[in-house]
Amino acid sequence: MYPGEFDYHRAESVEHALELLADLDDAELLSGGHSLLPTMKTGLADPDAVVDIGHIDAMTGIDHSGDTTTIGANTTYAEIADDDTLWDSVTVLAEAAGEIGDVQVRNAGTIGGNIAHADPASDLPAAALAADATLVAHGPDGEREIDVDDYFIAMYMTDLAEDELLTRVEVPHQGPEVGSAYVKKPSPSSGYALIGVAATLYTDGGTVASARVAANGAMDHGVRLTAVEDALEGMSVDDVGDAGEHAGDSLDTSMFMDDIQASAEFRAQLLEAYTERALERAADRVGVAATV
Amino acid sequence: MAEHDITLTVNGNEQELTVESRTLLVHALRDELGYTGPNVGCESSMCGACTVHVDGKAVKSCTMLAVQADGTDVTTVEGLDQDGEFHPIQEAFQEEHGLQCGYCTPGMMMTAVDFLDDHDDPGREEIREALEGNLCRCTGYQNIVNAVETASNKMGGSGAAAGGDD
Amino acid sequence: MEFEGTFTIEEVSPEEVWLSLSDPYMIKQSLPGCQFLTEVEDPDDVDFEELREAEPDEDPPLLPEADPDEVAARGFDEGSHYAALLELKVGAVKPSFRTVVTIDEWDHPVGSASGEGDASGSSFEMDSGMELSETDEGVAIAWHAEADVFGRIAQMGQRVINPVADRVVSRFFSNIEDQLTEVAEEDESSGLRDRIKGMF
């Protein structure tokens, strides 16, 4: 099927994009296009206008200065997954980006498009939560920082306002005693996560001091697994897999995603198994990055 | 209905054309410019038969607006052979029977070329992962994997190994 | 698809809940994306554009501001038909559901309605019902709905339907709850409860 008719506008700058958004009725933003165009081709989405922000240079690229990595919203998954420095500094994000879709999707799809779209079965929501990201949005009133914990609200619903544009993502660097990982059970057909679990373990002398653990695919938006995080505190890094059994404890399991791909009950089972795997992989990486 | 005058450099030839906002790159290439190598196999961005290179990177031309690609360099399967000589990937697909009906083959090869540009001597599992976005219903993939391996040998380390996916 | 649940609202009487849930304006304001909910004579001949044009800019007041008798007068009657336009936004997907609903049963404390509609190359049919009961804390609304979706949304949007439907339902009840909380607060001072009770 083919998209319905619309007017295409190419934004030259962030300001230009905001102007277009303000002026146009029923406009959608287009970055890599891998969320919007497939939906338009099914006929489910049929906007009057499309604002292409994919050519705004100021929103592209990865910058590792100080103790934070800043990733422009237009940066493709491939650029993120291929960034060696990011693999050391924020492993979970690089790993999640490399798990998205396929080579062609990763060459075109962007981090900003993904996080703004907020598909609960995509891979970046959990990774952004586990990486403690800050999302920077531009709106008519200027720039605003959103803590990732306040960002994901529901399926395709975020804290971003209609007139706002996500311009970059900021992630703090892992310290030397930190290990992080993202593992997923993809749908064999779509490649989206039936369950994806991202984990960052902050350790101190072989013990978990704190953790950020989050999941995609379980609920209608990316969620922190706070019961797992609590259980991990004080645990030896050798035993972290045991905390996987708490994966569902902090979630309302009656609200688990439930469709032909996987029932809620099976998702709960996968969530435990994949949380265990994510924690163990993250634990294996503690201290590794520091030596690279 | 909004129309746009765009320029695409396809296989080295600069081409000017007028497209609707909604014209997909694959239809601009096939219906407007006559590059029928990239095929349309689905509309869900899953099959990869339409894969071309845009500015050197493999993308699905059914999931990109033609107007989005304005000003880019596009390579289709028609641009793989040079001076009448097959590209190593083409030779390898023929040698290994890496195709049967051939419908997925142009996209499959374009993905493989992009992959081999960045990966020296990949393992079979790695090749299978790299071809995730290209569906083939005929070959069972085994001879495709063989072909990519063979092409890698033919290309003999021309690509620099990329880091990233440790 | 079947949905069901029980929703509890504290410190209100069944009569207040019933009257509120009988009020088309209350339903309209509580239902996410509802542009209008208008009684129509012939369910087979509805001009949605005309109804949208005719919809006044401002709704009349709801309980507790509204006069209970007026609310009762405009409340649902068994056998009546309503046209509704629901505009939802699910990411870039913004379906506009044109719906005609028939009130099949409306007799305190039991009500049921059924309807059908279409949107985005798709159509749907719906049967729903509720029953109120008094509890120690307030009122429990046991509700159930069965919805069938056909066409493009069923085929392409299958993964999304359940979570979105869950969300619409939960927002609907939470809006009702907010409104009835106001009714409960009003009761403290005005004796509204007794007045409403007297109507049944």
Added chain:
Amino acid sequence: MSIETEDPSEIDPAEILGSAIERREDPALITGDAEYTDDIQIPRMTHMAVKRSQHAHARIEDVDTSEAEAMDGVVDVFTAEDIDVPGSLPVGWLLETLEQVDHPILAGEKVRYQGDGVAIVVAEDRYTAQDALDAIDVEYERLDAVTDPSDALNGGPEIHDDAADNVAFEWEIGNADETEEAFEEAAHTVDLEVENQLLIPNAMEPRAAVADYNPSDNQIDLAMTTQNPHVHRLLMAGVIDHPENKLSIRAPDVGGGFGSKIHHYADEALTAWAAKQVERPVKWVATRSETYQTDALGRGHETHGQVAMDEDGNITGLKVDTKANLGAYLSTFAPSIPTYLYGTLLSGQYEIPAIHCEVTGAFTNVPPVDAYRGAGRPEASYIVERLVKHAAEHMDMDPAEFRRQNFVPGDAFPYETPVAMVYDSGDYEKTLDRALEMLDYEEFRERQEAAREEGRYLGVGFSAYIEACGIAPSELVGQLGAQAGLWESSLVRFQPSGTVTAYLGTSGHGQGHDTTYSQILASELGLDIEDIDIVEGDTDEIPQGMGTYGSRSAAVGGSALVQSARKVVEKAKKIAAHQLEASEDDIEFEDGEFRVAGAPDRSMHIQDVAGAAYLAHDMPDDVEPGLEASSFYDPENFVFPFGMHAAIVEVDPDTGEIDFETYVAVDDVGNQINPKIVEGQIHGGVAQGVGQALYEGAEYDENGQLLTGSMQDYTVPKAMHVPEMETDSTVTESPHNPLGVKGVGEAGTIAAPQAIVNAVVDALEPFGVENIEMPLKEERVWRAIHENGGDA
């Protein structure tokens, strides 16, 4: 491990039969030069799109096309009312009890599956055509729908007025009394209920058609995605009431078929009809969503199977009761698939004294169900091999040895089964032994034991399959209900300068016919392959043909080619004898050369004979000029490829994940013309079998809405889903055709599913799991473990 290819130009014609040469068709396919139907552009071409029912079952109350007709760029809109031709799709295989129902090309009164066509739009471009579909307003009165055959038969909503209880047919084969007796006398019996789920074929190229109509000579030229252009022409001539000799059908490059491009659908006929109405070229290309909604589905069986055995585990009887889903209408060959292509294969590789099979065909509200790669034979092989696994377990016997004990012995061929087949040749122990060797079976059982101790679950599964290809002969299939003969035709024509063109009635779509047929002809005529051209898939060029399906092309088409080639040689021999001034009886033909016996320097190459034949200055008295011959080859029997496939898997009981350790395929497809092509067919077939076993399945909701309506939801296996395969073969020639070939196109698909399911069930034996329905989605595997308590 994999077969190395050779450059055909370096191979002597005497060696070419059996050589793994590179494919001749590939240069066009790897450069983008190939021409698929959607690549065709014709000046003034319009685009057609089909308005499809969103309901699976509904009465049509009104179709309002006015808004669509008024749109810019819309050329015309048509509904059922406009169809002025018979417009009803025919059934090509009849059964005695078959309830034939009307199958209109556009639904007028009632739609019976989601995707049934209601109207068509012809527009200036494809985007506008689709826009116009959205502007067509159809009012429906929705009716209850049913998608499951048992539900349909047991009080389901009536789908056709003429088909009471939705019964399309009732059919049986074998001997009921003898089978009953075998069960009464049995020392052991086992039984199993299995489903063989509905599959969506998913050829990578969606169906498409381009029609060009010339009013001045009433000629329709139709290019379309077809596996059998002549059959389509014959049927379509009736459907659109157009003279057969004024309808040309051509198959350009076709991007896979797997059966889905055999059948006569509405859309291609509508394209041709519409071109006639608008007097402009019309192109129709299915979107993938449309192929999901309208391509004929495969399989769809619910089966109860039972096995009777004596005290030693010898199978004494087999009883099968199947409810077959036929979908909303009878597709072209639908009645033959769950009957003659299924029930007749239920003896498998085994000597079973008594078999009885009953099949009830049911109408349901899913798209029509017809042949999909394997067509009936995978369903038969699945129930037989699942039952055998189950029986061996019941007898506490090794599944490989249980099979060996029950095999038809090697000296019993030709072997007549109780279900009307005469197996041509076979040696089943040979493929079993080779497979066991490749698996290192004894060692595996030890490893399996050790792994279980560690809480790891490995399993091995076998599939001893047999299939019947090259369905024939025509007289027999006619008695069974086929409305066509199943011969194949060929024409071999020398040009005066010595090149040759061969025309075949088969129609390849990825199988490498160009290469295979060239090898046959090069070998027969002693020519370099460069001098040979193969033409297929065009009713204008090829006199007649039946097409490519059922793994018939090598056995039937190849034999037709050999027959024509030999006729050419016969004629050439006469001319050569005359030219060489020798008696015809003294002429020998070898490697392209006619030689006078005993005088080796007196010789003439067949290419020079061709020159002489067309020059015709000096011909023998009773010989006409020219050098060509045609033939219609009608086989005397089916051919019966067989083999043993086996898988070793490991199952993770926590997640239900299945990992392949090994997949082994030992096939006997008779002589191999090009072993690399044979290997490729096995690979591809197995991949589709893996798809059925683990991933694929059309799912509908209770209203008949397709839930797996795109590649996002229906898993077409990806490269990483398909195991590395280790293939080998044995060769048991078929005595029934001059090439000794059997057929390979479907073998892998027939063999693979039960090898994999048996392996998973074997792995989960400690959990007491006896059966899991395909596809073995991880959730199902996990539930099967879980529902048995989850304890090993």
